[in-house]
Amino acid sequence: MDIKIASVDSVIIYFDNKISKEISNKVKATYSYLKQLNNQDFIDIIPSYSSILISYNILRYDFKKIKEYLKKELENINYEEETSSKLIEIDVYYAEEVGLDLKRVATLNNISIDEVIKLHSSKIYDVYTIGFLPGFAYLGIVDEKIATKRLESPRKKTPKGSVSIADTQTAVYPKDSPGGWNIIGKTAFEFFDKNLKELSPIDINTKVKFNPISKEEFLNQGGVI
Template sequence: MSHSDHIPFELSHIKMDMVNEQACLLRFADHIDDTVADAIGLVTRQLRSLAGIIDTIPSYTSLLVTFDVEHHDRFAICQQIQTLLDNLDMTEVTSRASREVVIPVYYAEEAGPDLQEVAKHCDMTVEEVIQLHSQTTYRAYAIGFTPGFAFLGNTPKALHIPRKNTPRLKVPIGSVAIAEQQTAVYPSVSPGGWQILGRTPTPLVDWQSDSLALIEVGDNVRFEPISRAEFLAQGGQLDGF
């Protein structure tokens, strides 16, 4: 289904709940689909223009908004948010062409230590795993626990695999991984239990940009296999495990 086929999301369905004095949660729906993701993406972009908002953290069905309460009145901010929601036009979503982000990936055991395990679990060859993973176009549904960590769906059913029983204490920056129906890239060194297939030399966070993250909610994301030489030439590092 293309964006133009969507039934526009009803912004009047959004519920605002105070989380604490410094944040509110906008609840869009109780199910995951593209129209909900479109609405969250639109509201996230529009909220950046409001004074007093520190951060917006989108998830699959909601949006957490944090305030600068030292310099702004939280009730005034909430009123501003409500006014913005009341005046937004969801047709802006359908007219926005989805951005495509292409991420180069070096798929190999030295960069993706779980490749063999994934291939065995999915009853495929390593080459088939790489081909299927890189031929799929994913959608960024949510931004996760760290800046730039985008939850991408949906991974093909043939590649569904549970998280690792014992998470790694340290996953190297740029690691491309899968778990259940999701794919993600680790934007920084962190613990993680996803199955690692490879690594990208492309930084996922740009501290100089307004949005910080390379991938935003609503973007389409593709992975493009590159060679070891290309990976190293683009600044990729092979240490970290």
């Protein structure tokens, strides 16, 4: 773990320079611990794949003081202890009419469309970080048999609710947006709601499971083809 200055009122805690479940667990444990401190001089705490950005009150801390404070506090973290997680299950309509790249993912990986669906929906995914768009959760890691590189030319519009794969990660577009991920299905699940206290039901301590549903079920849930 390394603490570096980010700006006049912020620091970054680095745990490593790679993406892995082990590093992600350290980020989550540290993030939860920092939130529990309820330090009123912390303006914002933002976790990422392998680091945490902390913005703080410059009238209370300078870089030297915040670094000393964090080092002392973070000595108490037990990384072996499992961070509590909530499981959210998301219904997905997997079909070529909404999964614009479903066939492409199958073809590039030399497997059937049914196998893509089975492999994608059989895992429980960790949330590595949230970014790009509000409610856009980077989930991992997909089965290596369906890991697929991004599109060479991103779409100008990826429909809201598109369930997608890029390399070893999967995600759902919370709104219409440009994007280069491979679309394999669609969900009516809302990833961002301004009426929610936390704006999104997904956070870094969430685990996600995708469940295949029929077209009829998807439409009954408010899904749009």
